[in-house]
Amino acid sequence: MSTGSATSDAEDDETRSRRAVISSEGPPRRPTRFDPDRFSEEDPEDERSAEQERDGVSRTHQKEARQSQRNAANARERARMRVLSKAFSRLKTSLPWVPADTKLSKLDTLRLASSYICHLRQLLQEDRLQDHFVHPVNLTWPFLLSGRPEEDISSTGRLCGATA
DNA sequence: TAGGCCATCTGGTCCT
DNA sequence: AGGACCAGATGGCCTA
Numbered sequence: 001m002s003t004g005s006a007t008s009d010a011e012d013d014e015t016r017s018r019r020a021v022i023s024s025e026g027p028p029r030r031p032t033r034f035d036p037d038r039f040s041e042e043d044p045e046d047e048r049s050a051e052q053e054r055d056g057v058s059r060t061h062q063k064e065a066r067q068s069q070r071n072a073a074n075a076r077e078r079a080r081m082r083v084l085s086k087a088f089s090r091l092k093t094s095l096p097w098v099p100a101d102t103k104l105s106k107l108d109t110l111r112l113a114s115s116y117i118c119h120l121r122q123l124l125q126e127d128r129l130q131d132h133f134v135h136p137v138n139l140t141w142p143f144l145l146s147g148r149p150e151e152d153i154s155s156t157g158r159l160c161g162a163t164a
Numbered sequence: 165t166a167g168g169c170c171a172t173c174t175g176g177t178c179c180t
Numbered sequence: 181a182g183g184a185c186c187a188g189a190t191g192g193c194c195t196a
Contacts (some may be wrong), residue, residue, distance in 0.1 A: 069182085074173060076183070081171070105169060 085106075092109045093100060095116055104112070 070174080073175095073183080077174090077185090078172070080184075085171090107169090 088106050088109055091113055092098060092102075092104050095109070095112050098104065098112065
């Protein structure tokens, strides 16, 4: 299942910073698809009038503005994806039967989480059949433990782990 | 070396 | 207008 290519948290940080260096340095950037800016560049055959010259300046400014907006959007996207990755690794750590140092791809994590939820659901149904046992977990958002309101979703990982 | 996985960039779309 | 979200493209890294 695990192909070994999924990285641990430590590795994530390492590769991330490595990539960050690469990407922040700009020039070695991989070639992209169509880049309009590249093609709207000044054409060689131009003796410009002063007006065209001013035009060029404002165009350059527009280009720079667009580029900085793009860079900002890229940074936001990186941050967003980092949040997503962290959520995945948190989800992974809340899976029982999965040792902390196990390499799991995101897809594997989703699959295991899904099957674990199924498993928990079955347990609950069995509980309901026996009907003697009040389950400690309130199964409505935000999944509080009954009688222990200070516990939140972050503790359910440990709860799941204890279930294994 | 091929294939899987991931991070990043990018442009489009939707929402506030 | 600007930000969030999304999906496609791409290149790098790693393993079998």
